[in-house]
């Protein structure tokens with residue numbers, strides 16, 4: 001819609017004008033003209049930022065030397081730019097919407113104008129016009145079927161402006177020459193007169209039909225206006241109309257339900273006014289309803305409810321709980337966003353979107369943000385000219401890839417090609433340094449200031465994709481491998497690993513030397529780690545059977561035997577993990593398992609990294625299955641033409657690996673067991689004032705870099721603000737220097753610090769969480785170990801970073817996550833053996849224990865059991 005006028009303002013003038021339009025009246029007019037030069041581009045951008053949504057900015061940019069600056073101004077929300085012919089051509093070449101361009105005419109004669117606008121359909125601007133008659137002449141010649149014509153005057157007067165306004169030209173007049181109070185400023189040009197210059201009434205009484213709406217455009221009611229009421233409304237900044245019975249009508253004067261004027265404008269054929277207002281009191285309608293068409297609905301209604309809950313919520317109100325508990329609100333927003341992503345039917349999508357809107361709007365209202373603010377943002381974004389790539393941030397893309405798999409084509413996260421690349425995930429294209437999105441920081445809770453429920457909610461792990469869903473994806477894969485063996489296994493490796501050249505799914509021992517060629521320092525590091533892991537696991541061996549004489553002549557024993565055939569899964573999706581091959585393979589070797597099968601996804605060239613082959617060789621693996629995911633698990637569980645069937649499958653992996661392990665272990669036909677359900681890596685550090693902030697931060701980051709779903713927690717014991725901030729600063733600094741900063745950022749988003757007062761409280765919270773890894777960086781750390789009840793593995797004192805456990809200290813890194821440390825142990829020697837018990841009785845022993853057996857068999861009415869004893873003892 002063409003504006004009625006533009007009020008020209010000066011970017012440099014800081015002081016309010018001594019006469020003419022004040023700031024608020026600029027919004028009523030709704031359209032402002034600003035002249036921009038190379039020196040004032042930044043000021044203009046700042047001005048746009050403040051004013052976008054309050055009024056439309058028309059910018060004179062003819063003096064700008066750079067087209068980029070013009071584009072930036074359009075991008076920042078300028079409604080239109082007034083340009084030279086040269087600039088017009090440059091903007092056209094950039095495909096800028098011509099509706100946003102106004103061509104500055106080089107002169108005002110007919111010939112000059114025709115020449116300038118030849119071949120264009122853009123609006124035009126005739127500036128500093130001296131001879132109004134000349135402009136009137138060509139406006140009359142063109143008629144109304146022409147682009148918009150903007151005109152500024154060498155000497156603006158009411159008469160000049162009205163003459164051109166009546167020909168539907170748009171006057172551009174300095175704000176200081178305009179007034180909304182013509183009585184007080186009689187020498188200035190009346191805005192009301194200009195606004196109404198072209199208004200036409202289709203009513204016998206000459207009044208103008210007026211639609212009154214709120215800021216979101218929701219109709220409040222219908223009224224009538226006259227030029228006088230419009231002038232009064234502009235003067236007072238309130239809703240003032242013309243009552244057909246009582247004349248000038250100051251809305252709400254007697255009821256108190258007044259309105260603040262936001263803006264006013266005419267419709268497309270200038271016979272209807274729209275007043276945008278902020279309604280006060282009970283509402284617009286004389287029946288005390290918000291609108292003359294009834295109550296608010298939908299988002300407007302929700303907003304009103306939330307705003308009133310914020311002011312005073314009834315006891316037990318859920319919304320009030322959300323306002324008070326940002327952590328709960330955050331969790332709900334994430335939960336609902338995920339549910340919306342998973343919804344498929346129209347009804348379900350509408351249902352989930354409604355839930356998400358509710359929680360999102362609660363967040364807005366809590367922060368004093370209105371729907372109008374949100375919609376203003378949408379409008380500004382809708383006219384951006386610099387389009388973004390639109391890719392998801394890597395952290396989120398990786399999450400989706402984790403759930404759907406890159407192979408489904410849902411993301412652009414690609415599987416690794418080489419070990420080095422795999423270890424260094426690329427940063428997002430939008431943010432090559434990985435720092436633009438701001439500080440990397442964990443949320444902080446001071447437990448003394450929070451409710452126990454808030455802390456308990458914080459200690460919940462981030463939600464995982466439902467196992468049923470993942471099993472639904474894995475089951476067809478497992479069935480295919482079970483029924484079609486190698487052929488299916490190879491097909492899935494071609495599909496998921498893109499290893500299309502692979503023709504055999506296994507690599508058999510002895511492995512060729514050239515497949516395990518390593519730099520001497522790498523081989524040495526593997527050898528050292530191997531030896532330490534071997535020593536620690538060998539020490540766990542039970543040298544002789546357990547033997548107890550429970551009664552004279554009754555001897556009970558328990559002895560261990562290795563599980564004959566074990567399958568070890570070494571993950572390889574986003575990182576290559578030879579350390580995991582050692583952690584799983586060395587105890588299998590020490591336990592004496594006869595057949596060790598190792599499975600790992602190959603690279604796209606069909607090969608496995610030499611470090612993994614070397615580790616497989618050192619532990620005596622019989623073969624490496626060149627496959628990953630559910631297909632590798634199925635191959636080891638059921639066996640194929642090439643893959644040996646195993647009795648137990650161990651090792652971590654992503655959701656597909658875990659789901660497949662759980663599925664095959666429940667299939668009685670498979671006859672296979674598993675170590676434990678595994679989840680994303682996690683770490684909890686308990687640190688007191690003696691801890692080195694740089695050490696603490698480095699430990700937290702060491703697990704955060706595993707995946708966006710990793711979680712790290714700091715429990716700060718008795719730290720003051722500056723001590724806690726020192727760790728946070730270190731974390732931000734070190735995180736931003738990491739190659740996997742995007743993954744870290746994703747993990748840190750659901751990681752947090754708990755500030756507690758005592759070490760006892762810290763350990764109680766740690767035991768409640770049951771972390772996979774627990775680091776104690778506190779005074780007397782070895783004494784604090786006594787307080788540990790639940791944890792996968794504990795790292796004691798400032799010189800024990802968790803990474804030593806990941807690689808070389810000797811302890812195992814395959815550990816229970818997701819709170820399973822409450823009931824599971826990490827992988828250890830016992831994971832590779834089963835225990836067999838034996839009983840050995842003498843005659844005397846049977847005489848001693850026999851009567852008890854006879855009696856219990858009688859109670860259970862199992863006669864054959866009873867007789868097996870009574871017969872030997874010769875009793876009835």
Ligand SMILES: NC(=O)c1ccc[n+]([C@@H]2O[C@H](COP(=O)([O-])OP(=O)(O)OC[C@H]3O[C@@H](n4cnc5c(N)ncnc54)[C@H](O)[C@@H]3O)[C@@H](O)[C@H]2O)c1
Nearest residue numbers: 404405496571572573574601628629652653654813814815
């Ligand atoms: N707890 C521990 O001890 C420990 C140690 C090392 C690694 N980890 C964890 O193991 C995990 C390794 O995950 P990863 O993805 O890097 O490697 P991975 O080897 O576990 O999984 C890769 C396989 O997933 C399968 N897959 C991918 N998308 C699929 C889809 N859409 N449908 C079906 N199958 C699909 C493919 O077969 C692919 O080979 C990480 O979460 C890491 O933190 C844990």
Ligand SMILES: N[C@H](CO)Cc1c[nH]c[nH+]1
Nearest residue numbers: 577579580681682806813
């Ligand atoms: N920290 C992982 C267990 O959660 C294991 C690992 C392998 N490589 C490095 N770290």
